[in-house]
Amino acid sequence: MNIIITITVTALVVLYAGLFKARKALLPLTLLGLITSLVFVGTSWDQNTVSYNMMQMDNYALAFSGLIIIGTIFIFLLTQNYFAEHSENIAEYFTLILFALAGMIIMVSYQNMAMLFIGIEIMSVSLYILAGIRKSNFASNEASLKYFLMGAFSTGFLLFGITLVYGATGSFDLAHINQYLIGNYKVVSPLFYPGLILIMIGLCFKIGAAPFHFWTPDVYEGAPSLITAFMSTVVKTAGFAAFLRLFAGTFAPLHEFWLPPLMVIVCLTLLIGNVTALFQKNFKRMLAYSSISHAGYLLFSLITLSSRSASNVLVYAAAYTFASIIAFAALILVKQKTGKDDFESFNGLGKRNPFLAFVLTVAMLSLAGIPLTAGFIGKYVMFLNVMGQYQIYLVAFAILNALVGFFYYFRVIAAMYFKEGTELTLTMPVQYKIVLVFSLLITVFLGIYPSVILNLI
């Protein structure tokens, strides 16, 4: 509870600070608030606090809260001069990001369907606005509108599903629903099944899994890069945590029913994400499609449903988050200089800016899943779990997809090192350096010694 309060209060304080034109104080205040909430994550560890049967701060919730808070801190560090280019009202954007974060904390810790809905809505509404902060930019407006329409649509599915589940079980409470499923295993009300499927569709919309992924590339491409970074890393992680909490926990007794459709979703997501990413000429759009494919790998954890599922998602999400933050930071820097975000604008980066090129290379290797990076450990734990249930064909399919992934990630590396580019030197603000160095260290450290995070939950 104290985590959400801290974040919300910070958001309000930042809003007022903006009102009094204390522009310089915004970032320090935000970071202070986020670090405080991170401290609360640490102090609540193993406490398992339950608030009004609505939220449960178990270690699962705390670990994911920690990850999304750190991710958000990194995103904030990247805001330097970013919003100022678009608007006068920076404080509002800071506040919106913080509100979205508060919503996500609810999404990872809900104990009640109503809270899941509220969490998703708090997050989504903030994001609709954030996607459209470049008011005069056509693409940004399009992204915002598309995101809003699709988001509202999927919320409808989710809400309808929750209603049906309520109709079947008479409760919003996860523990109660779980009890109902165990107790009435053979005679689950027919209302429950469509309810579950609708909830699944709603959540798949939110995490951008195929075939409900159509909004992702356009929204990710149209939204300002920093917001895209936020959406594709932190938001996605929270969405997965919410998904996993519901399906691996509450709906687990019914997995024989929802596993087959989910299996189809996983295969489609992997295939569509990877194959489409292969044909992109634009770096940002490639990242958008690759984020779809990573959603596929993340969904593997749901297929296996073992005691390790949660920790596997955490590892994968961490690996994916930090590598993606590096990729987006590099994209923002390159775009500021060249004004473009296609692969060609990365040409010759290895010569102009060896440090940035090196960090981005590690990030790409991590996303591709090369050993000694966090991304490999993430893929490895997923494959191991699926293999543990002897679904070898599924792993073989995933491996083939991973191979496709090499092609488009290595295209970035090829552009940076093997092609000649224009002689433009990038200026890198110190905050970017901090984010890049820390993300790099985390990526490599988790790749070499993942034990720290593997046994967390």
Next chain:
Amino acid sequence: MEQLLIILLFLPLLSAVITAFSGKSAKYVALFSGVISLALAVFAVANFTPDSSTQFVVNYPWIAAFGINFHAGIDGISMITLLLTNLLIPIIILASYKHAYKHEAGFYALILAMQTGLLLVFTAMDAFLFYIGWEAALIPIYFICAIWGGKDRIKVNIKFFVYTVAGSLFMLLGIIYLYLQNPAHNFDIQAFYSLNLDATQQGWIFWSFFIAFAIKMPIFPFHTWQPDTYTEAPATGTMLLSGIMLKMGIYGVIRWLLPIVPAGVQHWSETAIILSVIGIVYASIIAFKQRNAKRLIAYSSIAHVGLISAGIFALNTQGMQGAMVQMLSHGINVVGLFFILDIISSRMKTNTIEELGGIAKVAPKLAIVFLIILLGTVALPGTNGFIGEFLLLMGVYQYGVWTAVIAGLTIIFGAVYMLRMYQGIMLGKTNDLTIGFTDIQGTEKITLYIICVLVIVLGVYPKPILHISEAAVQHLLEQVNQKLISVN
């Protein structure tokens, strides 16, 4: 003694970091590190008891949640490959001196980083560690070939990379499967050896490993990446690939494939040998038609590796011992040959045999060393190539007379195209292009003399090398046979 292996493994990596930041003096730092590594390897050999045990063992828990340990050690088989790596790395570094590569520091750092990966592969006693090393060796060589290679480098290298990674990912699948079968839930090689898998399981595991190794070596029909990659790579990259990297595949077969799935190997060995022999014949015929000398050597390398692989799958001591010696000899010889072609091509700007000729007249020293190395490659008695190929053919002969005849004839055939290449480049009339050829000098001379000495010494007195691996090879074959008896 325990720390020796740790130093051997991580000294190159540490030096790689130092090299990357040492600017203009990078090449000297790299050579220094290479020589120290070689000295350490020699020291390890001196302290090595040539029995079947694994020595210098290090074993630390690494990722406890999955039973992964940092478990490495050296037995007779590892010792040969370790010696090969640490011997060739300084030679290759020295051979790169004459080139003014741009971004030299990065170049030499990558070579040293690759050395750590290679050594991990050759000493790992934990399957996960083996896999890590396998990939860790690939990344640096990919960058070396793709940054400093020829004009088609990007396309060729992505093919090379995806080819190898595709193989290794399916190997990873096999490793995970073995891990799940292992009641102790770890990746320890001894635990994998004592698994009881039925014939079907062994068949699947065999293919998941074999394809990875076959791509690396490469064995027909998994070889299509190799000639292009060798041709487009910078000379150093070609030497690293052919001299050391392809031995990863051979080593993998000996260390992981044979003892873990002997029944699978027994069932499929005929297929493997047939593929190897087809590879020998096929590569030799294509080599015969090549006009580009570098491509010719690339194809001849496929033929040589085919013989090594056939010798291993014959599953007897002679074949296996032959493979051990031949790994070392082939590494030395092929590095020498590629270095000589590099010298020629950097002076003449061409590797096409027809455009050259008569270099022997203007460069007598080169003519002599070239001839010595070439004779080593075609396995003239008294050179290092002879003893290896002799043992290999003996091994294959025990498996099947006709296989040995075909393989043997092709090797003789190999002598023809090799000597024809020599004739085309070195002998005949000196033309307008080759008249300006300057003889080898400086580091070129040192490098080639070292290689020549090795060719002759190992040819005349190969016993120490055979002695190192003998007990380990016999132990391995006993293990395989015991397991085969218990399965049948």
